[in-house]
Structure formats: structure tokens, C-alpha cells
Amino acid sequence: MVIDLDKCxxxxxxxxxxxxxxxxxxxxxxxxxxxxxxxWMEVLPLLEGEYPxxxxxxxxRPCLQCEKPPCTxxxxxxxxxxxxxxxxxxxxxxxxxxxxxTTACPYxxxxxxxxxxxxxxxxxxxxxxxxxVRPKGVVEKCTFCHHRLQxxxxxxxxxxxxxREGDYVPACVQSCPAKAMFFGDLNDPQxxxxxxxxxxxxxxxxxxxxxxxxxxxxxxxxWHGIQHG
Amino acid sequence: xxxxxxxIVLLEPLKRTGKGFYLAIWILFSLMVWAxxxxxxxxxxxxxxxxxxxxxxxxxxxxNFVFFIGISHAGTxxxxxxxxxxxxxxRPFTRAAEAVTVFSLPFGVGSLMIDMGRPDRFLNVxxxxxxxxxxxxxVCCVSTYLLSSCIYFYLALIPDIALCRDNLPHASRPxxxxxxxxxxxxxxxxxxxxxxxxxxxxMSIFLALLVVTVHTVVSWVFGMTVQPGWHTTIIGPYFxxxxxxxxVATVAIVMAILRKVLHLEVYLRxxxxxxxxxxxxxxxxxxxxxxxxxxxTTIYGGEPSHMRVLLSKFSGDFAILFWxxxxxxxxxxxxxxxxxxxxxxxxxxxxxxxxxxxxxLERFTIIIPSLARPRLPYEPGTYFPTWVEGSITxxxxxxxxxLFMLFTKFFPIISIWEMRESREKTLAEVGERIRxxxxxxxxxxxxxx
Numbered sequence: 001m002v003i004d005l006d007k008c009x010x011x012x013x014x015x016x017x018x019x020x021x022x023x024x025x026x027x028x029x030x031x032x033x034x035x036x037x038x039x040w041m042e043v044l045p046l047l048e049g050e051y052p053x054x055x056x057x058x059x060x061r062p063c064l065q066c067e068k069p070p071c072t073x074x075x076x077x078x079x080x081x082x083x084x085x086x087x088x089x090x091x092x093x094x095x096x097x098x099x100x101x102t103t104a105c106p107y108x109x110x111x112x113x114x115x116x117x118x119x120x121x122x123x124x125x126x127x128x129x130x131x132x133v134r135p136k137g138v139v140e141k142c143t144f145c146h147h148r149l150q151x152x153x154x155x156x157x158x159x160x161x162x163x164r165e166g167d168y169v170p171a172c173v174q175s176c177p178a179k180a181m182f183f184g185d186l187n188d189p190q191x192x193x194x195x196x197x198x199x200x201x202x203x204x205x206x207x208x209x210x211x212x213x214x215x216x217x218x219x220x221x222x223w224h225g226i227q228h229g
Numbered sequence: 230x231x232x233x234x235x236x237i238v239l240l241e242p243l244k245r246t247g248k249g250f251y252l253a254i255w256i257l258f259s260l261m262v263w264a265x266x267x268x269x270x271x272x273x274x275x276x277x278x279x280x281x282x283x284x285x286x287x288x289x290x291x292x293n294f295v296f297f298i299g300i301s302h303a304g305t306x307x308x309x310x311x312x313x314x315x316x317x318x319x320r321p322f323t324r325a326a327e328a329v330t331v332f333s334l335p336f337g338v339g340s341l342m343i344d345m346g347r348p349d350r351f352l353n354v355x356x357x358x359x360x361x362x363x364x365x366x367x368v369c370c371v372s373t374y375l376l377s378s379c380i381y382f383y384l385a386l387i388p389d390i391a392l393c394r395d396n397l398p399h400a401s402r403p404x405x406x407x408x409x410x411x412x413x414x415x416x417x418x419x420x421x422x423x424x425x426x427x428x429x430x431x432m433s434i435f436l437a438l439l440v441v442t443v444h445t446v447v448s449w450v451f452g453m454t455v456q457p458g459w460h461t462t463i464i465g466p467y468f469x470x471x472x473x474x475x476x477v478a479t480v481a482i483v484m485a486i487l488r489k490v491l492h493l494e495v496y497l498r499x500x501x502x503x504x505x506x507x508x509x510x511x512x513x514x515x516x517x518x519x520x521x522x523x524x525x526t527t528i529y530g531g532e533p534s535h536m537r538v539l540l541s542k543f544s545g546d547f548a549i550l551f552w553x554x555x556x557x558x559x560x561x562x563x564x565x566x567x568x569x570x571x572x573x574x575x576x577x578x579x580x581x582x583x584x585x586x587x588x589x590l591e592r593f594t595i596i597i598p599s600l601a602r603p604r605l606p607y608e609p610g611t612y613f614p615t616w617v618e619g620s621i622t623x624x625x626x627x628x629x630x631x632l633f634m635l636f637t638k639f640f641p642i643i644s645i646w647e648m649r650e651s652r653e654k655t656l657a658e659v660g661e662r663i664r665x666x667x668x669x670x671x672x673x674x675x676x677x678x
Contacts, residue, residue: 035282035283035610036282036283044605044607044608045607046607061605070454070455073361074362074363074364074453075359076358076359076362076364076365076368077350077353077356077357077358077359078357078359094350094353094357095346095347095350096345096346096347096348096351096353096354097276097345097346097347097350098341098344098345098346098364099287099344100362100363100364102283102286103284103286103287103454103456103600104454104456106455106456106603106605107603107604107605108284108603108608112276112283112286112346113275114277114281114282115274115277116275136277137275137276137345137346137347138346138347139346205605206604206605209455209604
């Protein structure tokens with residue numbers, strides 16, 4: 001995935017799309033202020049510089065799907081692992097809820113179900129049938145809409161071909177009105193993401209940790225605020 | 230003087246029980262019941278009833294886990310390591326120290342279970358273990374430690390159980406049966422003694438090594454991640470020193486209480502406390518050395534993400550707790566124990582209480598600030614525990630004391646056979662040993678220690 005920060009308007013469409021797509025339970029302002037909100041995709045606001053040379057920017061942050069994830073390494077029961085598609089996957093029925101992966105992730109993108117998830121009655125019928133609802137006490141995270149990949153693979157198999165670019169995109173990418181997000185196979189040099197990832201504007205979060213995230217960001221000039229806050 | 234009779238005094242607490250005991254037991258028991266209620270409440274409603282959140286995923290329970298494992302090191306350390314070094318002054322309190330180990334460990338393990346989001350799936354750790362996870366290392370080490378320290382504790386108890394069997398004719402029938410079964414037919418013959426000494430000697434070495442492993446591995450749960458403040462090479466030895474520090478302090482408190490309540494002044498003498506006081510003083514300095522080394526390296530390096538965690542301890546959200554920790558773990562013990570006039574029994578007890586509170590705070594200020602200041606600086610966290618966490622924590626401590634108190638009513642808390650051995654055999658042996666160190670005693674005695 002590639003996210004162009006120079007294009008992002010901070011509209012949060014990706015956040016809403018993600019929540020609806022992945023059956024993420026509602027939260028209350030109070031819960032959110034405790035840090036209990038679940039939001040696989042978040043748009044982090046950051047301020048650069050000091051008044052009067054102040055600039056507000058936004059950083060949309062899904063799971064970065066590290067190639068060397070610090071979270072999967074520490075799981076005692078292999079309830080989180082790097083799957084063959086290169087995504088960091090979760091096995092909800094196996095997770096013991098020790099929250100070691102959530103503390104080991106340097107990007108804090110893993111979420112815990114503090115309570116049994118609940119939806120307003122009217123919403124119950126409109127949950128996405130392709131995505132399982134998580135029980136209380138387990139960890140969950142962004143899957144790059146893995147269920148969409150499954151479907152795209154089935155379609156491709158029926159048509160007796162391999163996956164093509166654009167066969168599937170996650171809900172966040174699909175919903176971005178500014179077209180700031182790109183999705184595709186980074187291993188295929190022909191794809192747009194592959195090309196953009198080699199752009200001089202490209203960088204990855206906390207690259208120095210050697211986690212090799214598969215989300216690239218694009219930004220003109222110096223990127224402040226990653227290390228220094 | 231009949232020495233046999235003399236030590237039989239130690240069986241007195243098994244025969245008579247005062248009102249104070251029952252009162253204390255009931256208070257502790259009600260605290261335990263309350264904590265149990267809090268735990269079932271948490272099981273029903275999920276971990277949402279705690280003050281935990283994102284990014285502070287770990288709090289009181291994990292702190293308790295490290296703390297209880299820490300104080301459990303006292304027993305093995307004192308009993309096993311002092312035994313290996315043939316430190317004779319250990320004898321009257323080895324049993325109490327081992328009891329601290331055996332009764333605190335379950336709450337270390339229990340705290341982990343309480344912290345789990347899905348305790349019902351605990352067996353997944355055995356069904357689907359992923360060996361590269363430090364939690365699996367922990368499970369292996371701590372369960373080995375629990376099992377072997379229980380066996381060690383029991384083995385050293387056998388001769389005294391036999392003593393209870395033979396010397397408590399008025400005990401109730403089930404109780405006599407208990408002693409009879411647990412004594413395993415101990416008769417105190419030379420062969421039995423030799424065999425027991427051999428096993429205990431071997432186990433001391435094993436346990437002494439295990440102490441190092443267990444607490445290092447506990448620290449690695451934190452140290453193996455890349456989180457600022459946790460990811461340091463010193464964390465293993467630092468945790469180990471802290472564990473020994475709080476463990477020895479706990480033994481000092483326990484000894485002083487036993488001395489007072491069970492009137493053991495003849496057995497637990499000033500000399501014992503003075504030795505422990507000096508030992509604690511050394512540990513105070515050692516603790517300071519590790520703490521200093523840890524923080525000076527971080528400050529000098531000045532990496533921003535590490536400094537954010539450090540500053541939150543030095544002058545930020547955690548400053549009060551951090552400096553209290555420093556006061557309790559270093560300043561107060563140093564003053565009280567470093568001064569001969571205050572290194573009295575009560576001085577040592579006061580210092581030990583502060584050390585234990587300080588060490589709990591140390592665990593807290595290592596675990597929580599690193600979580601509160603994640604590497605990506607946009608979502609700093611705050612943590613305040615709820616009544617559920619508070620109650621369960623109090624309950625764990627209450628249960629630890631409860632088990633210990635019950636134990637003193639069923640078995641002698643001072644190892645009678647080891648005291649006797651000291652009088653009958655070691656007294657002569659020590660003289661021999663010292664003679665062997667002297668130049669004129671060297672001939673003909675080479676090989677003895």
C-alpha cells in the first residue's frame with residue numbers, strides 16, 4: 001500500500017469505510033477518551049513547526065503489515081502470524097488475550113476487545129457477513145480487507161487466471177475521495193505501488209527498526225514528527 | 230540440658246492458637262473473598278472493568294506478576310545459596326524463606342492468568358506453543374521453578390513432619406494421619422539422613438541456577454521487544470538484583486514478625502538480623518549501581534524515543550512514583566542500614582517495608598511508562614487502576630499471608646532437624662574447617678573444606 005500524504009485531506013472517509021467493512025463496534029466519546037476505541041485505520045493529526053509557522057498534517061495509519069513483524073514473534077500460541085500473502089493475520093479463536101503482541105508492536109496498531117462488542121439493534125442486520133465478529137478478550141487488527149482478497153482469488157480461479165492489479169482493493173483505498181491511497185502487489189515491478197514505492201518522496205515509518213513495513217508514505221521534503229513528536 | 234526438649238518448644242504454635250490468629254485469618258479471608266468477587270466480575274464483563282487501555286495494555290497485574298516472582302527468590306536464594314556456601318547462620322530461617330517462595334509463586338503465576346483476556350484458553354499455551362515467544366520461556370521456567378521449589382521445600386520438611394508425628398499425641402486424628410502420610414516413614418536413620426542431605430545438596434545447586442534463569446527470563450518478556458526503556462541488555466541482571474533485594478527484605482519482615490508473634494527470640498537472634506541488614510545494605514548499593522548504569526546510558530545517548538520515556542519518569546506523569554521509588558529503594562535503606570545505630574531489628578524491618586514498596590513501584594515504573602510513551606508519539610496514554618485491579622492486588626497479598634499463617638499452624642516454621650544438626654554435628658565441623666584453613670592444619674587434611 002502507498003499513501004500520498006501530500007494528497008490526504010484528513011477527511012476520515014477511510015476510517016469510516018474500514019469500520020463499516022470490518023464490523024468494528026461503535027464506541028462512545030467516553031470510551032474513546034480511555035483509549036478503548038477500536039479503529040483499524042486511524043488518521044493521526046500532527047502539527048509541524050511552531051506558531052506562526054504552523055502546519056497541520058495527517059497521517060492515515062492502517063496496520064503496516066511488516067515483513068519482519070515484532071508482534072508475531074512474541075505471540076505464545078501463534079495466534080498472530082505472517083501469512084503466505086505477506087499479511088499479518090490473527091486467529092481469533094486461538095488468541096489467549098495476553099496482549100503481548102499489542103505491547104510489542106512499535107506502531108501500536110493492534111487493538112484489544114475490552115468488552116463484548118455491541119451494535120445498535122438497527123445495525124445488527126447490516127453487519128458484513130464476510131467478516132467474523134470478534135469475541136471479548138482477543139486482539140484484532142487491520143487485515144488489508146483479507147476477505148476481499150479471498151473473493152478476488154475465487155473469481156480469478158473461476159476465470160482460470162492469476163490475480164491482476166485492481167482485482168481487489170481494501171475498503172479504505174476504495175473510499176479515498178482524494179485518491180491518496182494506492183494498493184497492489186509490491187513484488188510486481190509493473191504495478192503502480194511498486195513504482196511509487198521507489199519514488200524519491202517515499203519513506204516508511206520507523207524504518208530504522210528493521211520491521212520492513214509494506215505501507216509506504218509519500219511526502220514532499222523533510223518529514224518531521226515521526227521520531228521527535 | 231536436654232536438647233531434644235529444648236527444640237520441642239518450636240512445636241508449641243502447633244498446639245495452641247491465640248485469638249489474634251483467628252482475627253487475622255478472618256480479615257485476610259474476607260479480603261480474599263472480596264478479591265475473588267472482583268475477579269469473577271472481571272471474568273463476566275471482560276478486562277474493560279480495569280483501567281487498562283491502548284497503549285497501556287499492561288498494568289497492575291503484570292506488575293504483581295513480576296513482584297511476586299521477585300519475592301519468591303528469597304527462599305531459594307537464602308536457603309539454597311547460603312546452604313551451598315555453608316553459611317551456618319541460615320539455619321533458623323531457611324524454612325521461613327522457603328515458605329515465602331512456595332506461597333508467593335502461585336500469585337505470580339496467578340497474576341498472569343488474571344491478566345489474560347481469555348483465561349479459558351490457557352491450555353493453548355501447551356496445545357499451540359510457539360517456542361520463540363518469551364511468554365513460553367516464562368511458562369517453562371516458572372513452572373519448573375514452582376515444581377522444584379515445592380519439592381525442595383517438602384524434602385527439607387520431612388524430618389520435622391516425622392517429629393510432629395511422634396511428638397503431638399493430642400493432635401486430632403486426621404491431623405495425625407496427615408503427618409503419618411507426609412513423613413513417608415522417616416525414622417531418622419543414618420542412611421536416610423545421608424540420602425536426604427545428598428538430594429537437598431543437589432537440588433540447592435539446581436535451584437540456585439534456576440533463580441538466575443527465572444528472573445532473567447521474566448525480564449526478557451520486556452527486554453526482547455524493541456520498546457524504549459525495555460529494550461536494554463541490563464534488564465535481566467537488573468530484574469534479578471531487584472528480585473533478590475525485595476526477596477531478602479521480605480524474609481527480614483517475616484522473620485521479625487515470627488520472632489515477635491511466636492516468641493522466637495532465642496532462635497532468631499540479633500546476629501541473624503545484623504547479617505541480613507548488612508546483606509540488604511550491599512543489595513541497596515548494588516541496586517543503585519544498576520539503576521544508575523541504566524539511566525546514565527540512556528541520558529547520554531539521548532535518543533528521542535528513549536528520552537520521552539525517561540523524562541516521563543524524571544519529571545513527567547510518573548515523576549512522583551519514580552522518585553518515591555528512589556527514596557524507598559535507595560535513600561531510606563541506605564541511611565537506616567548504613568548506620569550501626571539504626572541497623573537494629575526494627576530499623577531493618579522499616580527499611581525492608583520501604584524496600585518492598587519501592588520495588589513494587591520499580592516494577593510499575595519500568596513497565597507502564599514505556600507503554601505510555603510509544604515510539605509513534607501521537608497517542609500517549611495514561612493509566613489509573615480501578616477498584617477491580619486494586620481489590621485483586623490486595624487479595625493476592627492477603628492470600629499469600631493467609632497461606633503462610635496457616636502453614637505455621639501445621640508445621641514448625643523453624644527447621645528443628647537442621648537446628649539440631651547444627652548443634653550436634655556442624656559445631657565441630659566448623660572448627661575443623663577453620664583449622665584446615667590454617668597453615669599448621671594443612672597436613673593430612675587436604676581435600677577437606
